[in-house]
Amino acid sequence: MALFNKLKTVGKTLGKTAGGIADSISSNMAEANSLAVEKIKISKLESEKKGLDNEINLAYMQIGKKFVEVAIETNEIxxxxxxxxxxxxxxxxxxxxxxxxxIIEIEKKIKDQQIIQEKSKINQEYELEKEKLEKAFSMDIITRNEYDEKLSLISKKIDNFEEIRRIEKQYEMGIISLKEKEDKIKKLI
Structure with missing residues (x-):
């Protein structure tokens, strides 16, 4: 009977997990579409800016040409x-x-949306791992201490999300090496 109750609990947990994953996928697709729209806006703005840069540079060339012509004619500036x-x-x-x-405002908006997506992903991973650990614990595969240790490790990723993200961005920009990145993240978790 105890085994039946444990299996019943595991079944309910798996059902909740599947529903959560489906909701998460739908939400992630909507956020991805929103990011795509913002990136298209940036492309259009950058294209317009490039056109203006070309016109401005032509005007600068005209100014320079006039300056040189006058300087040559008069022998003075x-x-x-x-x-x-x-x-x-x-x-x-x-x-x-x-x-x-x-462009800067849109890029900030995109960055904020990416942060939200990353946090959501980490929270989903946490929930999935927690459910997996609960299942293993309820089936006497791991002890309470093992459960607590593993859950604590996953929680540290969430607690230090901002710092880990900052370190990863430093690596992406070439500010720190891969080894430095790994060492810094290892210290946090």
């Missing part, structure tokens, strides 16, 4: 009448700054 070009450039430079700010 003076006002060369580029105010009309500078006035034309002003709205383009302003728009370029706006685009740069907008």
């Amino acid at each position: 003076q006002d060369i009448g580029v105010m009309d070009i500078l006035q034309m450039l002003d709205p383009k430079l302003s728009r370029k700054r706006e685009l740069e700010k907008e």
Whole structure:
């Protein structure tokens, strides 16, 4: 009878896990679509910014050409009448700054969404591992001490999520080596 009750408990746990996984997959797909939309926005903004950069660079070339022409003619450096070009450039430079700010904001939004996804994934892994450990404990495969140790190890990943993520980003950017990354993460968990 005790075995039947344990199997019944395990069955309920597995049912809850399957439902949770399905919900999680659906949620992750929606978040991925949202990220894709934001990345498309960034591409469009960067394309517009690149066009402005080209126009601005052409204006700079005109200014430089006029400057050189006047300097050669007069053999001195003076006002060369580029105010009309500078006035034309002003709205383009302003728009370029706006685009740069907008791109940064969208990139921050994407980063925040990625952090949320990563946290969600770690929490899901924690729940799955916890259920697996509960099942093993209820079937007398592991002791209470083993259960507590393993659960504590998984909890440390969640507790130190931000620091671990920061270390991984340092490695991705080439700031620290793989060994340094592994050593730092090992200290945290």
